[in-house]
Amino acid sequence: MQTADPLELPTHSSTPSLSELAQEHSLYDQRLEALRAKTHLTDEEMMEEVKLKKLKLSLKDRMEQIRRQALHAQ
Numbered sequence: 001m002q003t004a005d006p007l008e009l010p011t012h013s014s015t016p017s018l019s020e021l022a023q024e025h026s027l028y029d030q031r032l033e034a035l036r037a038k039t040h041l042t043d044e045e046m047m048e049e050v051k052l053k054k055l056k057l058s059l060k061d062r063m064e065q066i067r068r069q070a071l072h073a074q
Contacts, residue, residue, distance in 0.1 A: 025059040
């Protein structure tokens with residue numbers, strides 16, 4: 001059985017809600033804070049840090065897109 005990579009965005013059959021995206025963004029931020037607290041990062045942790053930053057940015061973009069769509073729908 002293959003487990004999901006916790007750093008990959010989940011693929012939902014339906015569009016995730018703004019609150020789900022915000023929660024996921026917060027989890028990535030918490031992990032980044034844990035990495036930042038370390039005095040030295042391994043090569044793997046440095047790669048994880050870069051990936052987390054990209055994922056957070058992607059989620060932020062998706063959340064902004066949802067907000068804009070909600071504003072235009074009113």
